[in-house]
Amino acid sequence: MNSTKTNGFGVLTSDLALKIDEIIQTYESNSTRLVGILLDIQDIVPKQYIPREVATYVSERMNIPLSKVYDVISFYAALSDVPRADYVIQLCDSVVCKVTGNTILRDAITELLGIKEQEATADGKYWLEYTPCFGACDISPAMRINGKVFGHLTTQASVKAALDQYK
Amino acid sequence: MKNIKIKIDNIDLVVPEGTTILEAAKKININIPHLCYHPDQAIKANCRLCVVEVAGSKKLTPSCSSYVFEGMEVQTNTKKVRDMQKGILELILANHDQDCLKCLRNGNCELQALCQRFNISKTNLEDTVDALPLDDTNPCLVRDSAKCVKCNRCVDACQKVQEVHVLTHSHRSIHYNITPAYEMPLEETFCVFCGQCAAVCPVGAIVEKDDTAKVWDAIYDTGKHVIVQTAPAVRVALGDAFNLPKGSIVTGKMVAALRRLGFDQIFDTNFTADLTILEEGNELIKRVTEGGTLPMITSCSPGWINFIEGRYDHLLDHLSSCKSPQQMFGALSKSYYAEKTGIDPKNIYTVSIMPCTAKKFEAKRPEMVTNGVQEVDAVLTTRELARMIQSAGIDFTGLEEDQFDNPFGIGTGAGQIFGATGGVMEAALRTAYEVITGKGLPSLNFTEVRGLEGIKESTVHIDGLDLKVAVAHGLGNAKVLLKQIDKGESPYHFIEVMACPGGCIGGGGQPIKSTMDVKQKRIDAIYHIDEDLPLMKSHKNPDVMRLYDEYLGEPRGHKSHELLHTHYHSRGMKYNFSELMKQ
Numbered sequence: 001m002n003s004t005k006t007n008g009f010g011v012l013t014s015d016l017a018l019k020i021d022e023i024i025q026t027y028e029s030n031s032t033r034l035v036g037i038l039l040d041i042q043d044i045v046p047k048q049y050i051p052r053e054v055a056t057y058v059s060e061r062m063n064i065p066l067s068k069v070y071d072v073i074s075f076y077a078a079l080s081d082v083p084r085a086d087y088v089i090q091l092c093d094s095v096v097c098k099v100t101g102n103t104i105l106r107d108a109i110t111e112l113l114g115i116k117e118q119e120a121t122a123d124g125k126y127w128l129e130y131t132p133c134f135g136a137c138d139i140s141p142a143m144r145i146n147g148k149v150f151g152h153l154t155t156q157a158s159v160k161a162a163l164d165q166y167k
Numbered sequence: 168m169k170n171i172k173i174k175i176d177n178i179d180l181v182v183p184e185g186t187t188i189l190e191a192a193k194k195i196n197i198n199i200p201h202l203c204y205h206p207d208q209a210i211k212a213n214c215r216l217c218v219v220e221v222a223g224s225k226k227l228t229p230s231c232s233s234y235v236f237e238g239m240e241v242q243t244n245t246k247k248v249r250d251m252q253k254g255i256l257e258l259i260l261a262n263h264d265q266d267c268l269k270c271l272r273n274g275n276c277e278l279q280a281l282c283q284r285f286n287i288s289k290t291n292l293e294d295t296v297d298a299l300p301l302d303d304t305n306p307c308l309v310r311d312s313a314k315c316v317k318c319n320r321c322v323d324a325c326q327k328v329q330e331v332h333v334l335t336h337s338h339r340s341i342h343y344n345i346t347p348a349y350e351m352p353l354e355e356t357f358c359v360f361c362g363q364c365a366a367v368c369p370v371g372a373i374v375e376k377d378d379t380a381k382v383w384d385a386i387y388d389t390g391k392h393v394i395v396q397t398a399p400a401v402r403v404a405l406g407d408a409f410n411l412p413k414g415s416i417v418t419g420k421m422v423a424a425l426r427r428l429g430f431d432q433i434f435d436t437n438f439t440a441d442l443t444i445l446e447e448g449n450e451l452i453k454r455v456t457e458g459g460t461l462p463m464i465t466s467c468s469p470g471w472i473n474f475i476e477g478r479y480d481h482l483l484d485h486l487s488s489c490k491s492p493q494q495m496f497g498a499l500s501k502s503y504y505a506e507k508t509g510i511d512p513k514n515i516y517t518v519s520i521m522p523c524t525a526k527k528f529e530a531k532r533p534e535m536v537t538n539g540v541q542e543v544d545a546v547l548t549t550r551e552l553a554r555m556i557q558s559a560g561i562d563f564t565g566l567e568e569d570q571f572d573n574p575f576g577i578g579t580g581a582g583q584i585f586g587a588t589g590g591v592m593e594a595a596l597r598t599a600y601e602v603i604t605g606k607g608l609p610s611l612n613f614t615e616v617r618g619l620e621g622i623k624e625s626t627v628h629i630d631g632l633d634l635k636v637a638v639a640h641g642l643g644n645a646k647v648l649l650k651q652i653d654k655g656e657s658p659y660h661f662i663e664v665m666a667c668p669g670g671c672i673g674g675g676g677q678p679i680k681s682t683m684d685v686k687q688k689r690i691d692a693i694y695h696i697d698e699d700l701p702l703m704k705s706h707k708n709p710d711v712m713r714l715y716d717e718y719l720g721e722p723r724g725h726k727s728h729e730l731l732h733t734h735y736h737s738r739g740m741k742y743n744f745s746e747l748m749k750q
Contacts, residue, residue: 052348055349
């Protein structure tokens with residue numbers, strides 16, 4: 001009931017819709033757990049984001065206005081409303097990583113993959129973004145790729161070794 | 168209720184428990200600056216302009232969200248308070264497009280007034296207007312986020328009052344903004360263009376799309392015969408723009424001003440409101456006696472039509488097939504009137520003065536065409552008419568009263584009350600009762616359907632039939648009645664829905680600051696006009712009856728069907744998820 005004009009679907013398939021139904025079920029369709037629901041859904045949407053048609057589907061299934069769902073998506077850095085990539089690279093933006101040199105880390109990625117923050121590689125494989133501290137200060141500077149944490153990334157070689165695991 | 172003794176700026180006063188500091192201060196003529204506070208809305212407390220000092224508290228206190236307590240001592244004008252308020256204003260201004268001369272709200276802007284009050288002309292902060300693209304691709308409203316002060320009044324109107332849920336706040340920190348989901352332009356959302364957001368915006372971030380230039384061009388075009396119709400709700404609100412007391416009835420002055428502006432003929436939409444009653448009343452009688460889809464719902468309010476065509480498109484059979492009075496007038500202007508005057512419909516330029524932004528959308532619907540031309544060429548809101556009058560240098564308050572022209576100049580009281588919630592229902596009942604029973608009404612006034620209660624209902628005994636009727640104003644209330652229909656539990660035969668709270672007198676195109684108090688005054692004025700009119704029933708309108716004799720034949724006849732009725736259709740806005748799941 002909150003949807004808007006469209007000619008067919010770009011991302012949503014019946015298969016994906018059924019999986020979304022399952023996720024919503026797991027959270028007992030509880031609107032106060034919307035963030036968790038959206039995070040789980042984002043993980044199974046290709047390019048790891050919540051497109052409008054998916055947000056609309058969630059809003060109808062859970063009877064929450066689309067505008068509210070979007071408010072939540074846009075509020076949290078962990079949720080994206082634009083397509084990212086197969087592998088989402090997150091750099092910690094907190095003080096500890098800054099002190100231990102996360103700019104070197106960022107520059108290494110930019111050199112290796114040719115992307116800056118909030119950008120995806122042309123093949124849609126990698127996306128780079130900053131994120132709040134994910135608690136890896138002991139091994140900083142650190143990054144996260146699709147949720148897996150890599151630390152002590154002080155050289156370009158160490159960054160490359162981590163990236164090479166995702167091809 | 169308990170009374171509380173407090174002191175504001177060393178003035179003693181007693182107010183009921185549950186009063187906010189801001190409201191209490193207003194009672195002793197202290198206007199604490201504010202932007203997000205609105206008397207008809209929930210407390211938001213996000214602009215922080217209304218801060219005051221409360222004895223015993225080190226921090227400044229927002230007065231809009233703080234309730235009085237016994238012995239409270241408030242200072243509203245200390246250096247600390249003023250410095251803070253000035254600082255907040257400068258910050259807001261630094262992120263606000265300051266090209267005031269280009270803004271439709273110039274001279275009528277709450278931010279501008281506050282800056283004047285605090286003597287701020289230009290902030291010494293660096294300007295950082297970080298805005299979304301201008302949204303001006305729909306025919307009704309323009310949203311300019313460069314002017315938005317993020318007060319959230321529009322969000323309140325869209326979500327809580329209308330329950331349309333298009334506008335929301337989104338993102339956070341410096342990216343915080345007011346937008347539809349996924350920053351879609353309004354016409355690609357379920358927006359109904361009711362304009363309630365524009366009516367509460369303190370600045371020029373949401374305004375009506377200005378069509379005055381188009382109308383001036385038509386007036387100056389010697390090849391065009393420019394006629395104008397004025398809706399019943401305009402004449403009780405236009406005076407606001409000229410500082411007349413709220414609820415002033417300015418029908419005569421409005422007609423005089425329109426004549427001075429250069430319109431060739433000035434007509435009354437009340438005439439086609441009467442016509443609507445004859446068509447709609449007969450449709451209702453037919454549905455009740457011959458077993459048509461019930462309840463039948465009125466179709467005069469284009470915001471309401473956009474709503475049902477968008478979200479509840481499976482219930483369209485319940486809508487009356489009648490066009491709105493605006494479009495009935497438009498259709499007649501390009502047919503009956505053209506024939507009567509011998510003017511080519513192509514050279515007739517029909518303007519409407521409406522309290523409504525959605526009427527602009529309605530006029531542009533592709534099916535609203537008669538004799539190959541658009542029925543209504545331009546729609547001006549009450550605010551736009553006021554601007555034209557001001558622009559022409561007409562001293563409105565000094566004008567001598569003038570009268571509507573014929574053949575669309577006579578409107579009955581029934582047509583007049585279309586402007587207030589419950590009015591269409593009452594007008595329809597006045598006619599339906601007499602048509603069905605052949606007897607005069609015991610009392611003319613169906614007071615149960617009047618007033619500002621959200622949903623009103625009544626039962627009318629007509630010749631052995633208990634006709635159950637309901638009236639809703641504000642789309643949130645309409646939704647309640649729709650859900651009943653959806654469940655098959657609606658007990659009603661006939662429902663009137665007006666998209667805007669209070670009906671058309673509270674329309675999104677009415678002068679700014681139409682609070683509930685003001686709406687009540689306009690409603691009183693509408694019923695006052697009704698009582699003063701010699702004719703109070705639509706079927707007693709001699710010109711309407713002449714129109715049927717000369718031209719239309721009978722209500723719901725062939726000609727009527729062609730000109731005065733239409734088909735409502737789905738806006739096709741929904742994702743078809745059930746179709747997807749079949750794959």
